[in-house]
Amino acid sequence: MTRDTLQGVFLALTAFLWWGLTPLYFKQVEAAGPMEVLSHRVIWSLVLLTLLLLARKRWSEIKETFSSPKIWGWLLLSAVLVAVNWLVFIWSISNGHLVEASLGYYINPLVNVVLGVVILGERLKLLQGIAVGLAAVAVGYLTYIGGEFPWISLILAMSFGFYGLIRKRLPVGAQVGLFAETAMVTPIALGYLIWIGAQNEMTYIAGGAEISLMLMLAGVVTTVPLVCFAAAARRLNYSTIGMIQYVGPTVNLLLATLLFGEAFTEVHAISFGLIWFAVFLFSAQSFVDMKRAKKQVAL
Template sequence: MSGAARGVAAMVAACTIWGLSPMYYKMLSHVPAMEVLSHRMIWSLAFFGVVLAAQGRLREVTRSMNTSRSFGLVAVASLMIAANWALFIWSVQTGRTTQTSLGYYIYPLVAVVIGRLVFGERLGAVQWTAVCLATVAVMVLTLGLGTAPWIALILALTFGLYGMIKKQLDVGPVVSVTAEVLLLVPVAGFILLQTYHNTGTVFGEDMRTMALLIFAGPITAVPLILFSFAARRLAMTTIGLLQYINPTLQFACAVFVFSEPFGQWHLVAFVLIWTALAFYSVSALRQDSARRRAVRAAAASGTVL
């Protein structure tokens, strides 16, 4: 199997785990979302620590925060991902997985807008069309349901801001996430202590719940490691397109497994989002093709010279 094929397989596996993760968090509906989040932080750190220790890379975690700027970036990134994880877990537990899938469908378009506003990246007419269609979809849901899809919007925005911050860090995803959860673990410990003193923690009450909570580590770490593996072997366009597997599987879980409500307003909004993503994907493919042609032309020119 070629390197690109292994990259595709890893990316598909990562997105499949992310996309089916609502089924895992649904099994923990009897555990308060903040308690689940705390265990996710703690066991993720343990898992990442073992992986990095085996690779002899633990020192990279402290190096990723060795300046005030890098520490600040990691701290803000940790807040963004904690907010994203907490809202995602709570949404799945309370029957709002349809909105989480919408949020991760919207995210690539939010990232495009952030790229324009923060990094000055230029947007073509097709990309602007995709952004406008996504905006119309949100307006349709707001008017049709009488309330804004705030869960989807917050998930897309926090993940978009998280990606913006990560772009400014000069470390790989595994090391940076380890640093982030390292900063969050004291907060997680405080939450679990408060829970224990106030209502009692569910951890240790039965083996099934305890095993599920510990499994929060691997279910967080493994797809990220797979993603890191794929990112080194695939073009960003390919990665972007394969990432749609995640919200598609979340959507399938919401509608076909959890039987969440899906009315006409949802249908109209999702059709608009899917259309927007089709425009966005076509634009991304064209840009990637143009970039490849430019690289080949430059290489040919260099050979002639």
């Protein structure tokens, strides 16, 4: 393993561990309510990304991105998707549904496979097909036997799946893309804060210095793992990142059950067991594909 690869693994682990631990932050600011927290996340992320991109002298990339109506239009759609994803995730934490949220991020790579087949016309491989089938059985079991439709899991998986599909096809970097997305959503976020402020319902400032400072840190919480992930993606192949990504939902699940005291029933255990086996098959297929690609390069 080269030094560059080791750095990539470290950066990827940092990103996914950070994402896995973000519920600890959102628990600290839950008094503000999901919509206010989302608004601060959008605004302070934009502030931090602006400073970061200015420091790196990448303003020309931003101008180029906004000068293309086609790219601008797709980024507007991706902005809506990421805002929905963030809002549902924040809501799930403050309402005791982090277990379901973690399930959504386990399912997400399998949703990506389905989107690739249906929209991009990619060929579904055997182990991938079995994995997708097992995920469908898990969702059906949780709905029918558990008596609860996993809407949180599916919204998170689908919104992030479509978001990834759009961003994959756009010639826009991760940081510039998120800058554009947060810039588009910021007017709505500011409008919401002004509205609740006029009704004396805003936690920011009125809630005290501690929670106000915590809300301002939302930009750091969002941007740091993104920078680490972007750096890791330049050093690692997609299959390696794909296997490391399960660190995030695993940490989410551990926090939900061991720290936040959320229920993990027998129905959850069976559903997650099916998903974990599906993840194993999916990872095995990725590993086989990676080995095959290396052999072809060697030849």
